[in-house]
Amino acid sequence: MKKVFVLVVLFILPIVAYLFFASGINNFGKLPILTEKVSDISVIDPAYTLQDKIxxxxxxxxxxxxxxGNAFNLNQKIYKPFYEFNDFQFVMVMPKGTEAKVEELKKDLGSLGDISKWKFIYGEPDEIKTMFASLKTDLTLEENLSTPFVFIVDKDISLRGRKDDEGNGTKYGFNTSSVADLNxxxxxxxxxIFAEYRMALKKNNAERSN
Structure with missing residues (x-):
């Protein structure tokens, strides 16, 4: 019996686990598109783009x-685990006039590690409001042009999120004030979304090799 138990643990359970997660990826491996054709940040600063980037x-x-505090939460919980992936970037849309404050923030973030994929672009209030409005969310931008929420935008410049977040409706963004929301x-x-692009890349490579 002990030998049978050991065989089950070593061989059967890993196979069952693999099939479970593989089916999970197939069934739940795509993050819903909530808004197509979000405005590209190149409208504000031609040196940057959302196209072909996560x-x-x-x-x-x-x-x-x-x-x-919001930036540090985001840096520790999301940026650090993923920043080494290709075509990944953080873009913060900032009001003109905040450049000096942003340099202080970058210095603080930089003391914790590589921040090369944190990008800060600067726009006029109307440009920032237009950019935010293009996301078409149920959230609002505060008078100081800020929000604690951040958004996942895919390579086609579409907003991704959850259409039914635990029965609470559509989830457009993630609250950086909440470590639980980030975690x-x-x-x-x-x-x-990374798994989705990896699967698409593998499929394309397989089709090319056939």
């Missing part, structure tokens, strides 16, 4: 010093 898009607003939801969704 982007975490945020709006820190005028009072950068008050959003440092329990956003991290999973970022993993899903």
């Amino acid at each position: 982007t975490i898009l945020g709006f820190l607003g005028e009072n950068v010093e008050l959003k440092k 329990n939801k956003m991290e999973d969704d970022v993993k899903i």
Whole structure:
């Protein structure tokens, strides 16, 4: 009996686990598109684009010093585990005039590691409001042009999220004030979108080799 038990543990359970997760990827491996054709940040700054990038898009607003905690949460929980993936970037849309405050924030973030994929672009208030409105969410931008929420934008510049978030309706963004939201939801969704692109790449490579 002991030998049978050992065989089950060593061989059968891993196969069952593989089939379970493989079926999970097939059934739940795509993060829903919530908004197509989000405005590209190149409209604000031609040096940057969302096209062909997996982007975490945020709006820190005028009072950068008050959003440092949000930025640190995001850096530790989402940026660090994923920043080495190709075509991944963090883009923070900032009001013009916050450049000095952003440099202080970058210095603080940089003390914790590589921040090369954190991008900050600067726009006029109307440009930032137009950019935010193009996401077509049920969230609002505060008067200081900030929101604690960040958004997952895919390579086709479409907003991704959850259409039925645990029975609470559509989830457009993730609250950087909540470590639980980042840990329990956003991290999973970022993993899903990376898995989706990896599967698509493998499929394309397999088709080319046939």
